[in-house]
Amino acid sequence: MEFLSNKPLLITDTILRDAHQSQAATRMTLEQMLPACEILDSIGYYSLECWGGATFDACLRFLDEDPWERLRQLRAHLPHTKLQMLFRGQNILGYKHYADDVVDEFCGKSIDNGIDIIRIFDALNDVRNLEQAIKSTKKYGGQVEATLSYTISPIHNEDYFVKLAKELEQMGADALCIKDMANLLLPMDAYSLVKRLKETVSIPIHLHTHNTSGTGDMVNLMAAMAGVDIVDTALSPLANGTSQPATESLVATLKGTPRDTGLDLNKMSEAAVHFRKVADELKASGALDPKVLNVDTNTLLYQVPGGMLSNLISQLKQAGKEDKYYDVLAEIPRVREDFGYPPLVTPSSQIVGTQAVLNIITGERYKMVPKESKAMLRGEYGKLPGEVNEEVRKKCIGDDKVITCRPADLIEPELEKYRAEIGDRAKSEEDVLSYALFPAVATKFFEWRDNPHKDEAPAAEAAPAAKPAALANNGPKTLYVEDLTNGNF
Numbered sequence: 001m002e003f004l005s006n007k008p009l010l011i012t013d014t015i016l017r018d019a020h021q022s023q024a025a026t027r028m029t030l031e032q033m034l035p036a037c038e039i040l041d042s043i044g045y046y047s048l049e050c051w052g053g054a055t056f057d058a059c060l061r062f063l064d065e066d067p068w069e070r071l072r073q074l075r076a077h078l079p080h081t082k083l084q085m086l087f088r089g090q091n092i093l094g095y096k097h098y099a100d101d102v103v104d105e106f107c108g109k110s111i112d113n114g115i116d117i118i119r120i121f122d123a124l125n126d127v128r129n130l131e132q133a134i135k136s137t138k139k140y141g142g143q144v145e146a147t148l149s150y151t152i153s154p155i156h157n158e159d160y161f162v163k164l165a166k167e168l169e170q171m172g173a174d175a176l177c178i179k180d181m182a183n184l185l186l187p188m189d190a191y192s193l194v195k196r197l198k199e200t201v202s203i204p205i206h207l208h209t210h211n212t213s214g215t216g217d218m219v220n221l222m223a224a225m226a227g228v229d230i231v232d233t234a235l236s237p238l239a240n241g242t243s244q245p246a247t248e249s250l251v252a253t254l255k256g257t258p259r260d261t262g263l264d265l266n267k268m269s270e271a272a273v274h275f276r277k278v279a280d281e282l283k284a285s286g287a288l289d290p291k292v293l294n295v296d297t298n299t300l301l302y303q304v305p306g307g308m309l310s311n312l313i314s315q316l317k318q319a320g321k322e323d324k325y326y327d328v329l330a331e332i333p334r335v336r337e338d339f340g341y342p343p344l345v346t347p348s349s350q351i352v353g354t355q356a357v358l359n360i361i362t363g364e365r366y367k368m369v370p371k372e373s374k375a376m377l378r379g380e381y382g383k384l385p386g387e388v389n390e391e392v393r394k395k396c397i398g399d400d401k402v403i404t405c406r407p408a409d410l411i412e413p414e415l416e417k418y419r420a421e422i423g424d425r426a427k428s429e430e431d432v433l434s435y436a437l438f439p440a441v442a443t444k445f446f447e448w449r450d451n452p453h454k455d456e457a458p459a460a461e462a463a464p465a466a467k468p469a470a471l472a473n474n475g476p477k478t479l480y481v482e483d484l485t486n487g488n489f
Contacts, residue, residue, distance in 0.1 A: 052085030075114025126382030340384030
């Protein structure tokens with residue numbers, strides 16, 4: 001089989017976002033990131049995925065970090081590399097739909113604070129939920145990477161995704177991402193899909209997969225053979241399992257071929273030394289559970305993405321029901337079918353996963369139904385791809401009306417409301433946006449930031465976006481290195 005492209009394969013490394021989101025519930029801190037930034041910046045990546053997804057919530061909720069300050073610091077310390085974020089369309093980085101004015105402002109501030117590329121997806125592949133984010137990203141000078149949320153079901157086939165790709169190109173996408181969040185895209189299917197997309201659209205194709213089922217390396221190789229332009233990988237210390245395939249492995253595989261990345265394995269090895277220590281710290285803290293490091297071919301049956309698995313384990317631990325792990329995994333596809341086969345990606349993955357957990361731990365299906373499940377069944381997240389089990393819908397939402405329009409059309413402008421609610425507790429427009437997405441969590445963070453307890457170090461003050469901040473007092477002190485000389489310098 002010959003390579004269908006002779007262009008060097010471009011690499012986006014996910015070590016600063018999806019790698020630790022998938023393996024360690026997004027618990028890597030800025031302090032653990034920054035010491036390696038100089039090395040990362042010198043490698044020559046197409047981009048570094050470093051923001052968005054669950055990082056925003058985790059910064060505020062668990063890490064006592066301002067996510068905007070994290071972005072500014074990363075921008076300051078990665079001056080030569082494009083920075084990329086994951087954006088949930090009309091959900092932004094939250095778990096519900098927001099008004100168009102909030103989406104617009106968030107896109108603008110993300111770009112102002114250092115983001116170059118915004119990967120925009122919708123959990124249901126409802127293109128109506130991408131319209132505003134695409135328009136706003138282009139308005140503020142960012143690059144739009146529109147996304148096909150890949151899944152397998154009776155209605156999701158190659159023709160479905162080719163048609164979707166055409167629509168997204170027509171909407172103004174600068175690139176397309178195949179987002180295989182659960183590692184369901186098998187190697188030969190990857191070859192076929194990428195080949196058809198390259199024949200159908202004129203914009204670059206970017207592949208994002210995981211290695212949950214152990215096929216990720218082969219998927220990336222076959223996609224490279226078919227002419228994919230860019231792939232996501234993760235440096236080896238936080239690669240594989242529920243994370244992305246290892247960067248170093250793919251770079252070595254393609255060396256000397258027409259798709260040679262040209263990236264320096266020695267520099268990657270230097271960066272990997274640091275992140276091995278970080279991975280050890282995440283394991284020691286309990287954030288990185290060994291379960292997520294294993295190959296599980298049952299993923300092809302469960303269709304559960306990496307980030308969802310780590311959160312699922314956390315939910316079961318809190319409920320004291322870790323022994324129900326595989327029961328929940330078996331329940332997830334049943335809930336997904338009942339809900340009309342939504343792709344399992346945030347927020348639909350959390351909604352379906354949480355519902356499956358409740359079905360198992362209560363001992364009765366749909367005895368407890370969270371408001372998010374009800375909202376999905378009402379159409380508040382957009383059009384569900386397939387037919388919903390109407391018996392389940394009736395049990396969950398009764399006689400509630402199911403909406404059919406673009407959900408955001410029903411939401412009045414909200415930004416001024418949020419500004420008024422937060423008042424002078426907001427020190428910047430970015431604070432207003434943090435509050436808009438996570439009101440309770442952001443308010444608690446602002447209180448901590450502005451009135452630190454005596455036994456806690458205060459968080460760094462947010463610096464103006466136009467001026468990259470110097471390293472905060474609580475910033476990184478240590479770049480981990482390896483002494484290969486046994487002390488014989």
